[in-house]
Amino acid sequence: MNNLELIGTDNTPKVILNEELNIYLFTGKSLPEDANEFFKPIKKWFSMFEPKRKAVFEFKFDYLNTASSKLILDIFFIIEKLHQKGFDVYVIWYHLEDDEDMKEIGEEYSDLVALNFEIISMN
Numbered sequence: 836m837n838n839l840e841l842i843g844t845d846n847t848p849k850v851i852l853n854e855e856l857n858i859y860l861f862t863g864k865s866l867p868e869d870a871n872e873f874f875k876p877i878k879k880w881f882s883m884f885e886p887k888r889k890a891v892f893e894f895k896f897d898y899l900n901t902a903s904s905k906l907i908l909d910i911f912f913i914i915e916k917l918h919q920k921g922f923d924v925y926v927i928w929y930h931l932e933d934d935e936d937m938k939e940i941g942e943e944y945s946d947l948v949a950l951n952f953e954i955i956s957m958n
Contacts, residue, residue, distance in 0.1 A: 839880045847873055848896065852880050857888065861907075862895040870902035878906070881913045889923040895957075896930075896937060908944065915948045925951040932956045 836854050843849030848863040867873040892914060899907065917924050928941035938954065945952040 836883060837880075839876060841877075850877060852877070852884075854884070854887070857890065859890055859892040860895070861893070864898045865896060865903035865907075866898065866900040867903070870900070870906055874903075874906040874910075878909060878913070881910055884917070885920075886917065886922050886924060889925065890917075891925045891927060893927045894929065894941075896940075897934075898937075899940065904940065908947065911944055911948045911950065915950050918950055926953070928952065928954045929957050930954070932958055 838854065839850065839852040841847065841850040843863040846864060847867045848861050848865045851858050851860045853859070865873075894907070911926070914924050914926065926944075928944065930937035930941060938956070941952075941954045945954065
């Protein structure tokens, strides 16, 4: 399986999906002009992914626009299907200690999917 790494910009998150290193990370802001186009290779990668060991997906967003939020939920549904197939997958949603919006978004995602889902506050 190929790794996928996208360099973050002012409007798009840094994404690392590296099975060899067992790193699955989204970090930064997500407000691309065309969210569907930005997330297309990410969703394609996830559609082919079957973890060989425990996979911990880390989400450290500073900001999500509405379109990105929907596509992140789509990714959580894909991860949920992996969980239903018996794969050992886990989600960690990070938010800054004083960022109630990102905390609430994580809580909403957690309520929408049947996953091992942890929400962690960072300083």
